[in-house]
Amino acid sequence: MRPNPTLAELMPRSATERPTLLACRGLLKTYRKGPVSVPVLQGVDLAVRAGEMLAIIGQSGSGKSTLLHLLGTLDQPDAGEVHFEGHRIDNLPASGRDLLRNRYFGMIFQAYHLTPEMTALENVLLPAMIRYGVFSYWTQARKLKAQATAILERVGLGKRLHHKPRELSGGEMQRAAIARALMNSPKLLLADEPTGNLDQANGEGILDLLGELNQQAGLTIVMVTHDSAIAARAHRTVTLVEGRMQDAGRRAA
């Protein structure tokens, strides 16, 4: 096994390269069910630079979703570290991780995971509702609503503000989920098979949108997929095989 690179090695080597936004080192994660233990991640190192669009490609069961969860602090590694903007985040207390997910990370999932009781607009406002208390939300509700409407218009759902998720198509639901992820102006977007449930045309649309966000707003995106055609849309692709990084191919940014 090749030795894990140090964090310094993962940091930018020249001033022209952008700083590392998110990095992990030696991530280990094993799921246990009674006497059976399934190793999912067996020492993963990764560095994501600010403004980068990174694809993590791997087959089902390679541990790519688990890696994304660990990067997004939804789960904690058995060993290893996750750093965000140079600060270790995997060992933060629950409240710190909640705050991080709310303010700095945006997440989108294969199954969209919109709240069925809420309209598209309310779903997008949800991160802001979580962020602010009742009173401070109340005082800036008008501003936040305008902001959420603008984001929904940006993702092409300007006319579907008051529709419930069940009244939207798959593509529209994923657009709404992206809009929700963007609500608190995150620094990093974590996408777990964002096009997995969509047909090709809709999938392309979502990828175009993600590309636009990356290009125009400089949003750092980490995307997990099993489809190399989709991964090809990213600047850089890393492959995860049985819980280990295989190579670190890179395309020109």
Next chain:
Amino acid sequence: MYKLILCLRYLRTRYIALASVVSVMLGVATMIVVNAVMAGFAHEMQDRIHGILSDLVVESRSLDGIADAPGHMAKIREVAGQYIAGMTPTANVPAMLGFQVGDQYVNKQITLIGIDEATYSSVSDFGQYLQHPENRKQLDFKLKEQGYDQYDHQAENPALATAREQMRIAGWKWRRQISQWRKPIDTTVTPPGATTPSAENSNALASADPFLATTPATQEVFDPLTEQHTGAVLGISIGSYRAASGADQFLVLPGDDVEITYPSAGRPPKPLSAKFTVTDFYESKMNEYDASFVFVPLAKMQELRGMIDPITQVGNFNSIQIKVKPGVDPAMVRDLLQATFQPEYIVVSTWMDKQGPLLAAVSMETAVLNVLLFMIIAVAGFGILAIFFMIVVEKTRDIGILKSLGASSRGVMGIFLSYGLTLGVVGSGVGLFGGLLFVKYINEIADGLGKLTGQKVFDPSIYYFYRIPTIVEPFTVTWIALGAMAIAVLASILPAWRAARLHPVSALRWE
């Protein structure tokens, strides 16, 4: 903020949860109704008992009584005068009352009470239970020409009370009529020259006491058409019964004569009889009293029983009824007086002492019912618990989303706790409203149920109240509502805690 919105959305989209609240609602409504009715009954009963009994009674243990009522009253006044609003001496003995119905005599066991008509009303509500308006102002034991109430004047709405048709002719009119009918019969039965009924009284006494033997020199002729015997006020149930329709049927009316057999004073007591004319009815609505009390003038009773001291000419008495001033604790005055009198001879008791077991039984009943009904709400709490658990399972993915968006465990818990609280508030609120509404219209509901089932739910012939009495105590209502809300919240703690503990990753994977 999201807690509020999601809580409200869940409320609006999960009607099954409202089903669990219905049980809370019913429990709360039932508790309010039961408490109101029980409090109403207890209050009504206390009121009546207190109305019938004076605050304090100074009683002799002996049936013969104690001499010198004025002397005892002076002593009471000396000891506790500043607390006392009124006093009256009475004499009471067990006795038997007979009256004629058709051609047969009906006998009833009664308590014969000799009262001082001038002062008796000042110590209790005695006056207002009488049936003639003039007697209610001041009782005089004189038969009235007419004008006896044809409706229960104590009914909340006299127009709704069943008419007492027979009372229309009660009074002298009835007496003249009945005497006219009986005259030929009486004259044939009674041999000419025999003693008249009034003379019979004195003869009875004379035979009981040979030293007092004074045969009347001249035979007075008693004419029932124009004369009455000593007046007596009968408890209304003694000479009447209530038909299933709720109408009172009278076997005896004011104007009729009754025969009372009582024990004489002295050793050994001998049964003596005397005739009295019914001049009014006493209706306290406490069946125990209405079926046994007969009031006669104290002086006449002392004379008939031989309770008058031959030397001082002062009559004996059995008890002194005392009314204390408003705000004075009768128990305190009781202790004060009991210390003054020898307990071997004289017992001092408050009206509550006399009816203690009855009042205690009512409050015990209320307490037991409350415990049982609160159990019902607790059972409803378990219903909420089960339904909440199902909702948490159903919402597992949403909980995962919330956590991935940065919601804290406490926040997720808050959603379900506020959900539980809202259900509790809704349930107890609706239950409160429904219960109070039920209490307000309880009599209409009872009537409606009676019509529907053909069976009287609230039978006035049993209870002697026309309406179901209710009292809504704000304290009790508040307590019930808060208790129900607390149970709803308690029941939601466990599911909420489970929701908060859900791991975001496994929650998101959940399909």
